[in-house]
Amino acid sequence: MRRFLMQADTTAVSRRDFVRVSLVLGGGLMVSVYGCGPNGEEPPRAATGGTLEPNAFVRIDTSGNVVVTSKHLEMGQGAYTGLATIIADELDADWSTVTVEGAGADDKKYGNATLGGLQGTGGSSAIANSWMQHRQAGATARAMLVAAAAAQWKLPVSELTTEPGMVVHAATNRRAPYGTLVTAAAAMPVPADVPLKDPSAFRYIGKEKGITPRVDAKAKGNGTATFTQDVKLPGMLTAVVAHAPRFGATVRSFDATKAKAVPGVRDVVQIPTGVAVLAEHFWAAKLGRDALTVEWDESAAYMKGTAEIMAQFREAAARPGRGVRNDGDADATITNASKTVEATYAFPYLAHASMEPLNCVVELKSDSAAIWNANQFPTVDRGVVAKIFGLAPEKITMHTLLSGGSFGRRANPKSDYVAEAATIAKAIAGRAPVKLVWTREDDMAAGYFRPAMLHRLRGGLDAAGTPVAWWQRVVGQSMMEGTMFADPTGNDTSSYEGASDHVYDIPNVFLDVHYEKVGVPIQWWRSVGHTHTAFAVEMFVDEMAKAAGRDPLEFRQAMLAKDPRRLAVLNLAAEKAGWGSPPPAGRARGIAVHKSFDTYVAEVAEVSLQDGVPRVHRVTCAVDCGIVVNPDVVRAQMEGAVAFGLGAALFGRIEIDGGRVTSLNFDRYRVLRQREMPEVTVHIMPSTEKPTGVGEPGTPPIGPAVANALFALTGTPTRTLPLVT
């Protein structure tokens, strides 16, 4: 991480610096680091004009409007609403006055402690890493408004209270709207050590739907929500790129004569990733690209397909890998066990396939530049763009737009599409702002998939049907290799997270891993390694339970005594799903439980077969994410994660043939649609533990829950995904 930060962006903070900064933040003195950011444009004061701005996260104007600056990208997961809820509660803001805007790039102000101080949205960390920081930010602003009212009314602060949007002196029935106090409050020192609310006094945090509705709901229902795709700058050209048909191929030569003859086409330029056609609007650029003739140099291209890749993995699975976990002697125990179980599970490449195909707007000027993008790693992207332009990072302004999905894709460790947009702007010497638009096919063919994986498992049971040994080998590409998160030893925990650390109480556990070299670019995808490890572990648990002749729920319960939170969600989901009662005729239930990103989720799926195709009728979900900020957002994330994971389990598969991706659009890359959506019921575990994330953890359990239901229904385990081929 430290190595990365230095190479990506010279303004980034080191992990040690970040600890210092976060301690400062914890003390409510955001102002002490404010103004030290790389842009240096804001002075270290609490006021800007007629605005109270005590920290980097909230400002209030004289009309009482509260603007929250979100350091996290809003990509659907509700980060804007959740972060604003925390601040609004401690501030006692009137929710109807709260709006949210995306932050620019600044690791010092907006770093994410769970990413080592890097500004970024991922790992289901938005609420987890902001919880105390944002409470403090809201409480500090409130304290300054209360102090201003106290001074105005010549009353002790202790006699004043707040109601949404105003300071109140109950004894004399005096009330001052926040807006009227802003000017006086802004002149006051920013206090340190502001006390936080007792949770019993929360008016927004943890409250039900309707109290703090999503801040973006209305704009997303009337077409005014602005995504990168919607940005239009004066004189802007739209760029569409002819990309190489295979990973690693390059342009040998091209003929742009016909492309340049297309009305509206203004320029055709070669860039490292292909040939870009720039036009007055998308359709002209697209017609221009269609009219290009490009000869590709495929001498260094990757030429294998998914079948060969999986064969490579199966061959590797026969050989010992790099050791990860070795409790007791799993191998010998299995050899001597009363019963043994063996299975190999194969997982395909998966695309993020966000609804908004990737895009980026770049404006390059003589000594500065600006980017409009759904910035998931804003300082990483800025660092890459800075190198391309030969500009200092602080000369580049990052405008953060709403993101039409992402599921991890816009957090590209190489800033792939952002860099491409920058190279186009550079190739035309900044003569016009450029909007790079990828077609759906460009998006799907670019790779950066959830890696294909293979898990080989062996288990041993004693005569009583108790598991005594677990042996697992994981094979696939390392997701972190070559990224800023790479471990210098070459180890990659994301390949086996959720498997090596499974807590089933088994005395002999072995796990090793092979990091295979494959020329297909890969990347994290909603829930990272857990996308496959949860399936391998939870499906194999059911295979072992069946071999033991035991109920899958009881089998798990007996192995989870040491993990009460996991056991509790398992029991809650089972109870709410009516696990003990027979399912409707023709249906079976399957259960799975998994912890990811410190959140525990159990899901029970009720499944039938209709014309041989799995039909998921109901999903009962139990989640423990600690303190809940927005229950309805938590439910929405579980519902959505079930849909996302279910679509992948049923249909998701990227096919590569001779190095060419052939699953290029929604006709060949099937995703979940309305008819396939089950009825999802979400049960949230009450908790006083610190809040954890909900964007990803609903995804891992659904695949194995469905496969386990099918196993119960048919007696046949699922060894290869997707289920429907």
Added chain:
Amino acid sequence: MASITINGQPRDVTADPSTPLLWVLRDIVGLTGTKFGCGIAQCGACTVHLDGVPVRSCSTPLSAVGPRPVTTIEGLSTDSTHAVQRAWVEMQVAQCGYCQSGQIMSAAALLDRNAAPTDADIDTAMQGNVCRCGTYQRIRAGIHRAAEMKRASA
């Protein structure tokens, strides 16, 4: 040049006749509420009404529009008060929101021809609209709620 009617306003558009209505709306007329998702009528993000009928504007060339009026999300209501829009907020349907213009246009067209759709009717009418965030359960609830609202105000 083609003359088309968008949200009740006549517009003269200069573009190649093959230009999909989607790009006419977005890049020439400047109405960006209608979204580009797939370009091949597989995802529904670009859904608009053509003479009241939901169509995929990414696959509807300008030359095919003719005199039929086009309604986009911006023209569904001027103040977000269409029953589907109100129900969408009430049910907190949207997540990333990118597909929702298309979802809402498909849902509004369904309710125009079927005042009380069943779940099966909804599945059929909405099968062409993909939501990668997986808001389908709330879309279903939102359509039922909007139907109630429309009946109550009828």
